Amino acid sequence: MKRRDGxxxxxxxxxxxxxxxxxxxxxxxxxxxxxAANAKPAAPGWYGTTYKPTEHLYGMGIKVDRxxxxxxxVDACKKENNVPxxxxxxxxxxxxxxxxxxxxxxxxSPNGGRDGFKGPVSEKRVxxxxxxxxICNQCEKPPCVQVCPVGATYKTQDGVILVDSSWCIxxxxxxxxxxxxxxxxxxxxxxxxxxxxxxxxxxxGLTPACVEVCPTQARVxxxxxxxxxxxxxxxxxxxxxxxxxxxxxEPKVFYADLDMEVR
Amino acid sequence: MKNLPTxxxxxxxxxxxxxxxxLLVPCVIILGGAFVARHFFVPADFNLYGHYRASxxxxxxxxxxxxxxxxxxxxxxxxxxxxxxTGYHQGVSCEACHGPEAAHTQDPEKVxxxxxxxxxxxxxxxxxxxxxxxxxxxIVAESHNxxxxxxxxxxPHDPKPPQVPKGCEACHAKIQRTIxxxxxxxxxxxxxxxxxxxxxxxxxxxxxxxxxTREFCGGCHGQDAKADKDIPRVNMNTHGEKHxxxxxxxxxxxxxx
Numbered sequence: 001m002k003r004r005d006g007x008x009x010x011x012x013x014x015x016x017x018x019x020x021x022x023x024x025x026x027x028x029x030x031x032x033x034x035x036a037a038n039a040k041p042a043a044p045g046w047y048g049t050t051y052k053p054t055e056h057l058y059g060m061g062i063k064v065d066r067x068x069x070x071x072x073x074v075d076a077c078k079k080e081n082n083v084p085x086x087x088x089x090x091x092x093x094x095x096x097x098x099x100x101x102x103x104x105x106x107x108x109s110p111n112g113g114r115d116g117f118k119g120p121v122s123e124k125r126v127x128x129x130x131x132x133x134x135i136c137n138q139c140e141k142p143p144c145v146q147v148c149p150v151g152a153t154y155k156t157q158d159g160v161i162l163v164d165s166s167w168c169i170x171x172x173x174x175x176x177x178x179x180x181x182x183x184x185x186x187x188x189x190x191x192x193x194x195x196x197x198x199x200x201x202x203x204x205g206l207t208p209a210c211v212e213v214c215p216t217q218a219r220v221x222x223x224x225x226x227x228x229x230x231x232x233x234x235x236x237x238x239x240x241x242x243x244x245x246x247x248x249x250e251p252k253v254f255y256a257d258l259d260m261e262v263r
Numbered sequence: 264m265k266n267l268p269t270x271x272x273x274x275x276x277x278x279x280x281x282x283x284x285x286l287l288v289p290c291v292i293i294l295g296g297a298f299v300a301r302h303f304f305v306p307a308d309f310n311l312y313g314h315y316r317a318s319x320x321x322x323x324x325x326x327x328x329x330x331x332x333x334x335x336x337x338x339x340x341x342x343x344x345x346x347x348x349t350g351y352h353q354g355v356s357c358e359a360c361h362g363p364e365a366a367h368t369q370d371p372e373k374v375x376x377x378x379x380x381x382x383x384x385x386x387x388x389x390x391x392x393x394x395x396x397x398x399x400x401x402i403v404a405e406s407h408n409x410x411x412x413x414x415x416x417x418x419p420h421d422p423k424p425p426q427v428p429k430g431c432e433a434c435h436a437k438i439q440r441t442i443x444x445x446x447x448x449x450x451x452x453x454x455x456x457x458x459x460x461x462x463x464x465x466x467x468x469x470x471x472x473x474x475x476t477r478e479f480c481g482g483c484h485g486q487d488a489k490a491d492k493d494i495p496r497v498n499m500n501t502h503g504e505k506h507x508x509x510x511x512x513x514x515x516x517x518x519x520x
Contacts (some may be wrong), residue, residue, distance in 0.1 A: 017292075021291075021292060021295050024295070024299050025295055025298065025299070028298065028299055028302045029298075053320075065396050066396065067396075068388055068392075068395045068396065068399055069392060069394060069395065070387045070388040071387065072359050072387070076330060076358070076359075076363070079329055079330075079362070079363050080328075080329045080330055080363065081326075096394050097394075098394065115387075116386070116387045116390070116392075117392055117394065120393060126393065129393055129394035130394055130396075131394055131395075151309070151314040151315045151316075152315070153315075154313055154314065154315035154319075155313070156312075156320055157312060162319065162320065162323045163323075164315060164316050164319035164322075164323075166319070166322070167315075167316055167319065196323060199320075199323045199324055199326075200323065200324050200325065200326040200327070200328060201328055201330075203324045204328070206328070206330075206332050207332070209329070209330045209363075212330050212332060212333070212356050212358060212359075213330070213356050213358055213359040214356075214359070215352075215354065215355040215356070215359050215388060216354065216399075217354055
């Protein structure tokens with residue numbers, strides 16, 4: 001049905017819509033195709049030049065029997081990564097396990113262990129007690145990445161799980177999905193935050209801040225794929241366990257001397 | 264089927280049943296719209312390495328470094344590094360006590376490093392805490408030279424105590440506490456643990472020895488032992504059979520079962 005207005009100009013609405021749609025598509029499609037063909041890593045600075053992420057696969061070892069619960073790792077992590085000071089935001093933290101004679105387990109982590117631990121926690125006779133440093137397990141099959149609706153958290157080629165804070169919509173789904181409680185929502189930016197293995201340090205050959213300051217070398221950082229790395233030696237020389245292995249997340253944080261009661 | 268257009272394309276279009284045609288139009292509009300929107304809203308580097316923005320990796324990697332690493336410290340402070348290398352604190356990174364010093368390495372004149380002098384700082388590691396691993400040197404702050412700053416006696420870079428620890432409890436605090444309320448409270452550690460004098464200086468190079476045989480315990484607890492009468496006796500031939508004594512009795516708390 002043609003509709004002509006008084007001035008005789010053809011203002012057919014359908015034609016106009018078609019023209020608009022086809023025009024937009026014809027503008028975008030060649031551009032997309034060209035872009036896809038020419039896509040090269042946006043490589044400002046070091047990335048893609050000297051550092052080759054595909055040649056690395058990072059992991060961490062934690063020797064529970066060496067941890068003295070001084071909390072220097074928690075303190076260093078907060079300072080290195082500008083983690084909010086409030087006592088409920090941690091990228092890494094230390095838990096104290098106290099197992100008394102009846103087998104009752106008490107776990108506490110005052111201020112994440114940052115100010116050290118004070119006094120005994122149990123009135124009963126203690127069977128054993130120890131500290132367990134906790135951190136993001138940098139899972140090989142990360143549930144947090146799986147649930148992110150926008151691709152704001154991801155596994156890099158070198159095996160580290162990172163957050164794209166300018167892309168994160170703050171839906172908190174990843175915080176719910178993490179079985180290790182390793183994530184939190186930053187109170188100011190309202191985006192998800194987590195341990196990055198100090199990605200900005202490790203790509204430059206430094207160790208993560210928590211590993212750097214640990215006075216008893218309870219934490220070991222290194223390459224998983226290379227035989228001659230501190231971590232490979234750590235895995236060779238110790239009996240190793242990971243947290244919640246039944247969840248099939250394949251953590252890349254390996255614990256030595258881990259007690260069965262640790263969750 | 265009358266009035267079919269002469270243009271072959273249009274003719275094909277009109278061959279499609281009308282209800283399908285009407286559905287096709289919004290489908291094409293929505294799909295095309297999504298395609299156009301994707302072009303404007305998804306960054307160019309989004310699917311480069313995976314389902315994420317490739318430049319986000321760079322953003323993460325370019326964040327500021329606060330801890331310089333102990334290698335950077337020893338570049339200038341080689342005297343301190345040399346002292347520390349042979350002392351008990353050889354494994355303790357400089358920044359574990361001095362805090363993040365990357366700014367100091369950039370401008371050593373302007374930014375001075377943090378120097379902890381308070382007693383409370385040393386106690387973060389060395390205050391007695393039953394959860395700490397045995398063998399780690401610990402003190403009870405209330406009784407160990409109260410109020411006096413630690414650094415008056417111990418040099419932090421080489422924290423050798425002014426005199427070699429007199430007793431074993433300086434390091435083995437947990438065992439000391441256990442044994443002090445047990446029947447073995449009056450026994451010197453060296454009765455059972457033959458210990459080289461060097462152990463208190465180089466603990467890991469000279470580990471103390473432990474009893475190896477049932478007969479060692481039988482020296483006091485056997486029926487023919489020449490020890491004090493009040494010491495409980497067992498018949499070493501029938502009691503416990505093939506087990507070693509410490510498989511049932513914890514020597515530091517022997518009355519516990």
